[in-house]
Amino acid sequence: MTAAPIADVSYAQLLERARGLAVPGRRTILGITGAPGAGKSSLAERLVAELGPERAVLVPMDGFHLAESVLQDLGWRDRKGAVDTFDAGGYVALLRRIREQTAEGGEQVIYAPIFRRDLEEPIGSAIPVRREVPLVVTEGNYLLHDSDPWPRAREALDESWFLAPGEEQRLAWLIERHMRFGRSEDEARERSLGSDQRNAEVIAATAGRADLVLRLAVEEV
Secondary structure (H helix, E strand, O other), X not given: OOOOOOEEEOHHHHHHHHHHHOOOOOOEEEEEEEOOOOOHHHHHHHHHHHHOOOOEEEOOHHXXXXXXXXXXXXXXXXXXXXXXXXXXXXXXXXXXXXXXXXXXXXXXXXXXEEXXXXXXXXXXXXXXXXXXXXXXXXXXXXXXXXXXXXXXXXXXXXXXXXXXXXXXXXXXHHHHHHHHOXXXXXXXXXXXXXXXXXXXXXXXXXXXXXXXXXXXXXXXX
């Protein structure tokens, strides 16, 4: 799916790399990206859970989805998930606040939004990011996109990983995810091979901007 060199990496190697980024007294932001269904959320959640709340917190990009009512008003509802259906400026502003949080006089707690797949809506101020937590992991589709203002999001990251599983596996995971959240198999397949695939092709072109393009063993995802 991407022409960038792909490294086969074990989960243990990634966990060790993430541990090295979680240095007490210093704020580091790790970005995990890839196409829909690549396993970004699963990997990010697992890393943060194993590092523990004192060392890491997860701030997903998906919290900046435009609300359903806004997409409806714009006539973009069938394009949900495309690069321009996110509040990119809000996401960049949050990353900057998070980066500056550990500076002298920084905010003690910053509250980040979350996206609820069961509601298909973002929920504001749902994730507390505490000043003393050294590693913030953020994951999402467009962390490496080159349209304004996304490059400023890339600038805020200390390290970025691009997940590139085999295309057959990615599609299987994506279809299963859509079904898990209420779509029929036909609906899930149509979405995965339609708008999701168009987005996936856009995202694949950003892989070359990552610090690491990786394939994780299926049994480790």
